[in-house]
Amino acid sequence: MNTEALKDLLYKIADDQLILGHRNSEWTGFGPLLEEDIAFSSMAQDKVGQSWQIYKLLEELGESEPDMVAFMRNADQFHNCQLVELPNGEYDFSLIRHFLFDMAEQIRFTHLASSSYEPLSLLAKKIKGEIKYHTMHAKIWMKQLGSATEESVSRLQNSLEEAMPYALGIFEPSKFEAELIKEDIFRGEEVIKEEWIEQISAILKETSLKMPDLNSITPVYGGRYGKHTEHLQPLLDEMSEVFKMDPTADW
Amino acid sequence: MYGGGNSFEAMKATALTDEDPVKLAEFEARIDRGEKIEPSDWMPQLYRKQLIRMIEQHAHSEIIGALPEGTWITRAPGFKRKLALMAKVQDEVGHAQLLYSAAETLGKSREDMIADLINGKSKYSNIFNYPAFTWADSCFISWLVDAGAIVNQIANSKGSYGPYCRALERICAEESFHLKYGHHCVIHLATGTKVQREMMQAAFNRWWVPMMHFFGPSDKISVHSEILMRWKVKMSSNDECRQQFLDMYVPKIWELGLTVPDDKLRKDPETGQWEFTEPDWEEFKRVINGDGPCNKERLAVRRVAEERGAWVRQALLAPKTKYVAPLA
Numbered sequence: 001m002n003t004e005a006l007k008d009l010l011y012k013i014a015d016d017q018l019i020l021g022h023r024n025s026e027w028t029g030f031g032p033l034l035e036e037d038i039a040f041s042s043m044a045q046d047k048v049g050q051s052w053q054i055y056k057l058l059e060e061l062g063e064s065e066p067d068m069v070a071f072m073r074n075a076d077q078f079h080n081c082q083l084v085e086l087p088n089g090e091y092d093f094s095l096i097r098h099f100l101f102d103m104a105e106q107i108r109f110t111h112l113a114s115s116s117y118e119p120l121s122l123l124a125k126k127i128k129g130e131i132k133y134h135t136m137h138a139k140i141w142m143k144q145l146g147s148a149t150e151e152s153v154s155r156l157q158n159s160l161e162e163a164m165p166y167a168l169g170i171f172e173p174s175k176f177e178a179e180l181i182k183e184d185i186f187r188g189e190e191v192i193k194e195e196w197i198e199q200i201s202a203i204l205k206e207t208s209l210k211m212p213d214l215n216s217i218t219p220v221y222g223g224r225y226g227k228h229t230e231h232l233q234p235l236l237d238e239m240s241e242v243f244k245m246d247p248t249a250d251w
Numbered sequence: 252m253y254g255g256g257n258s259f260e261a262m263k264a265t266a267l268t269d270e271d272p273v274k275l276a277e278f279e280a281r282i283d284r285g286e287k288i289e290p291s292d293w294m295p296q297l298y299r300k301q302l303i304r305m306i307e308q309h310a311h312s313e314i315i316g317a318l319p320e321g322t323w324i325t326r327a328p329g330f331k332r333k334l335a336l337m338a339k340v341q342d343e344v345g346h347a348q349l350l351y352s353a354a355e356t357l358g359k360s361r362e363d364m365i366a367d368l369i370n371g372k373s374k375y376s377n378i379f380n381y382p383a384f385t386w387a388d389s390c391f392i393s394w395l396v397d398a399g400a401i402v403n404q405i406a407n408s409k410g411s412y413g414p415y416c417r418a419l420e421r422i423c424a425e426e427s428f429h430l431k432y433g434h435h436c437v438i439h440l441a442t443g444t445k446v447q448r449e450m451m452q453a454a455f456n457r458w459w460v461p462m463m464h465f466f467g468p469s470d471k472i473s474v475h476s477e478i479l480m481r482w483k484v485k486m487s488s489n490d491e492c493r494q495q496f497l498d499m500y501v502p503k504i505w506e507l508g509l510t511v512p513d514d515k516l517r518k519d520p521e522t523g524q525w526e527f528t529e530p531d532w533e534e535f536k537r538v539i540n541g542d543g544p545c546n547k548e549r550l551a552v553r554r555v556a557e558e559r560g561a562w563v564r565q566a567l568l569a570p571k572t573k574y575v576a577p578l579a
Contacts, residue, residue, distance in 0.1 A: 022325060025324050025325060025337050026324075026325060028317060028321045028324060028337070028340050028341065028344065029314070029317045029318050029321040029340070029344070029552070029556070030552070030555075030556045030559075031556070031560065032556075032559065032560025032561075032562075032563035032564060033560060033563065033564060034314070034344055034347055034348045034351075035348065036560075036563075037317075037341070037344045038341055038344055038345055038348070041337055041338075041340070041341035041344070042341070044337055045334055045337050045338055045341070048330070048333060048334055048337070049334055052330045052334075066330060067329045067330060070330065071328070071329065090559060091559070091560060091563055144566070144567065145563065145566050148566035148567070148569040149562070149565060149566045149569045151562050151565070151566070152562060152563070152565075152566035152569075155562065235325075238325050238326055239325060239326065241326045242326050242327065242328040242386045243328035243329060245328075245446060246444055246446060246447070249443055249444050249446075249447060250439055250443060251328040251329050251332055251386075251436075251439060251440075251443075251447075
């Protein structure tokens with residue numbers, strides 16, 4: 001098995017989960033209603049927990065232990081797509097990002113559940129069950145707010161336009177697409193993207209929102225190989241503020 | 252998390268003269284028999300009013316209490332702490348949700364309660380008007396503020412109003428995990444590196460007075476209300492709660508090699524009562540009336556969250572909305 005390709009795959013998935021989990025947790029105490037504070041916190045806990053488990057798979061492949069990997073790297077060592085590192089903004093942006101990202105996640109983990117790399121397929125089966133609730137949450141809110149008031153529709157539409165180039169960046173091809181597909185580790189980004197477009201278009205049709213014309217959008221790539229917005233490093237500095245006081249201490 | 256020191260409505264001498272004496276006698280007899288009062292049961296207006304006020308203060312304390320600790324979620328060191336603190340603060344927001352629902356059964360809507368929080372009309376636990384400067388501060392809160400809250404809430408869970416008691420039972424079960432988490436964090440800091448130990452001691456030095464304030468003014472100077480005790484609205488005195496807290500936790504604090512910043516703190520072997528320096532009650536009053544280190548900041552955060560979320564709540568009320576699932 002091509003370990004380098006496998007690590008590349010695991011890192012991008014784990015980093016996506018960690019960074020979006022962290023962003024979701026920032027809603028605690030600030031949600032538009034208490035129930036949404038609670039929902040975003042649940043999703044944050046799932047995602048951070050999932051990243052932890054994937055970093056543990058990486059540790060088995062010879063990488064450092066999860067706390068060091070998560071809390072000690074700099075932005076240019078992170079493989080997450082830029083979508084997840086963007087600030088939460090208003091609730092409309094957070095909801096749109098949650099919808100676009102988690103719909104892709106569900107497809108990704110459904111495919112990974114049949115990966116030839118067994119530790120990953122076992123974990124993906126578990127994660128897939130958790131993400132199901134994240135997408136249910138996103139779909140309920142998209143349908144409610146996506147056809148409610150003029151303000152809610154226009155806010156969501158604007159956020160959708162803003163987020164879409166970054167959302168397409170989720171599917172930035174890996175340097176190892178061919179190897180991963182050949183070894184049946186992963187079906188490849190293109191397969192996920194096609195299913196994703198089909199699924200999100202179907203849901204948007206049930207609302208007053210319009211699917212942006214994807215042909216006219218340039219995807220924001222680079223995140224998978226360390227190119228990030230100015231928002232990631234401050235997030236990491238905050239996350240590691242206490243840990244870095246003494247990384248060898250037991251906290 | 253909520254301590255004593257509830258501020259109750261000033262009572263007029265005539266408060267009960269408008270009530271039907273037969274119904275009132277039956278109501279009091281039920282409470283004497285240890286029965287719970289339920290939302291659709293008859294109750295005196297004064298009982299309703301004081302309960303709304305108390306449960307509302309408790310609910311506000313949960314959401315405001317989520318703020319000082321919440322700022323440490325994004326900075327918690329390591330996966331274990333990060334996940335635990337997220338779950339802990341989420342519980343606190345969940346407690347607010349439960350408590351607002353309990354108070355709503357008495358006739359005041361959540362929206363009205365939150366509006367009164369923001370406009371300063373209703374209070375919340377004083378301790379959250381102090382800043383959590385360091386990670387150790389958040390550990391102090393998780394262990395000892397939650398411990399204090401449990402002392403108070405277990406007493407209140409034996410009160411007379413059914414919905415509040417049931418909410419409190421669930422809340423106390425969750426708080427007991429918070430306490431274990433907080434204690435675990437404090438143990439690690441208190442027995443850790445020099446930097447960690449100093450950070451923990453500094454947190455004790457900062458938080459001890461607010462912690463003593465947490466249970467409310469001494470019975471000697473606080474306004475008693477016999478009727479609220481008789482109706483099982485107020486279940487134990489501020490001093491009783493404070494003594495119980497000291498008895499349970501001071502030995503544990505000393506065991507960790509930490510110093511409580513009060514030279515006079517000792518247990519009188521004869522009376523079994525703890526002696527301590529009387530905290531500055533003028534400061535308590537000043538802070539509860541709005542002039543604490545963080546009052547303005549806490550309410551500003553809440554206000555901004557409400558304003559930014561207004562369009563979402565508005566959209567949920569829109570007639571076009573198709574509800575896929577029940578909302579509450």
